[in-house]
Amino acid sequence: MNLHEYQAKSLLSEFGVEVPPNLLLKQASAKQVATALPASESGRWVVKAQVHSGARGKAGGVLLAESADEIVQAADALIGTRLVTEQAGSAGLPVNSVLVEPAVTIEREFYLALMVDRALQRVVMIASPEGGMDIEVVAESRPEAIFRAIINPTLGLGAYQARQLAFALGLDGRQVNAFASLALKLYRAFVGRDAALIEINPLAQVADGELVVVDAKISLDDNAGYRQTEWWQHRDVTQEDPAERKAIEHGLNYVSLEGNIACMVNGAGLAMATMDLIQQAGGMPANFLDVGGGTSAAKVTEAFKLILENERVEAILVNIFGGIVRCDLIAEGIIEAAREVELDVPTVVRLVGTNAEQGRQMLGDSGLALIAEDDLAAAAERAVTLANSNREVSQ
Ligand code: GDP
Ligand code: MN
Secondary structure, three states: OEOOHHHHHHHHHHOOOOOOOOEEEOOOOHHHHHHHOOOOOOOOEEEEEOOOOOOOOOOOOEEEEOOHHHHHHHHHHHOOOEEOOOOOOOOOEEOOOEEEEEOOOEEEEEEEEEEEEOOOOEEEEEEEOOOOOOHHHHHHHOHHHOEEEEEEOOOEOOHHHHHHHHHHOOOOHHHHHHHHHHHHHHHHHHHHOOEEEEEEEEEEEEOOOOEEEOOOEEEEOHHHHHHOHHHHOOOOHHHOOHHHHHHHHOOOEEEEOOOOEEEEEOOHHHHHHHHHHHHHOOOOEOEEEEOOOOOOHHHHHHHHHHHHOOOOOOEEEEEEEEOOOOHHHHHHHHHHHHHHOOOOOOEEEEEEEOOHHHHHHHHHHOOOOEEEOOOHHHHHHHHHHHHHHHHHHHO
């Protein structure tokens, strides 16, 4: 679950992290600005679109204002629009609120983050003097400018590790202490709130050498939702993909992708392999969908409805291995769903395993335009061919 910047800053301040004073606006209200605007030494304020995405600055989602009137104008220009960022996809994300903060004069921008390194099975703190930009770009072009501290889960982040990072960033004596104190608080927040990611980008150095948390991004671990209920109540579903949200409700593991061939598979590994085969055959998957090992006819029906809501879908590839589940039950679900949604998208079905023969028979007898294939590579190729010809027809 992702938090908005204003939520992330509030979470961090609970752990003693100093964040700039701010004002959250849900509508461009002159009255609210007049009464609650934080003072700004620079005489300027930043007005920042609150969406679940980075790269808002480049997308026009971070505006400067020099007066209360300009703040209202900027808020007005952002609230109610959709912000299209490099990370958010072409549909963009709805801007329902903006965060107003005093603008600071930035001398240097650092990057500072905590995340789980799956390969190391550790939380790592990552710091770089190349802040303000995409860390992925820095990792490609200047890997030597990225410093890491691997954190022992029993001991936690050591103060010495935080200081080492500070020295690596080229900070001076006073800053080293401020940085180390910030790093330790961030780590406490990370563990205390079951975060998957905390990212401060940029951590800005301002004129007097002080370090300011200009931006904050936090992702909480979905698996720990049950014990972070307070934050889960603040979850903003307007920022989430509606199909992915619906999938969660039905216990399906679904991720929207950009292609036109939908797939429905039982098992995450098999789903990955199926997507690879689609690509190998020259196609692009429209989604990742794992209906789970022990799936049911009802779940298959929901899964079908879900993938058909995506208008890009021009062919469907169903790949079910009946190990735990029986293929005849899956066939029943497919048939039920196809009837219910009046399936008009060419659908290739590969069923193998328990009662596969019976399942295929049921699909064949259904009178529906379902194409049975035994071989997975052939099934993928068939789906790609059908998607291509479907596209030509519809163009
Ligand atoms: P992001 O683009 O979504 O990561 O949003 P940020 O909050 O990081 O803002 C983007 C960029 O705007 C930052 O990297 C800064 O360069 C700039 N920016 C944001 N706040 C301030 C500020 O108070 N003063 C100045 N000078 N620049 C700012
Ligand atoms: Mn940022």
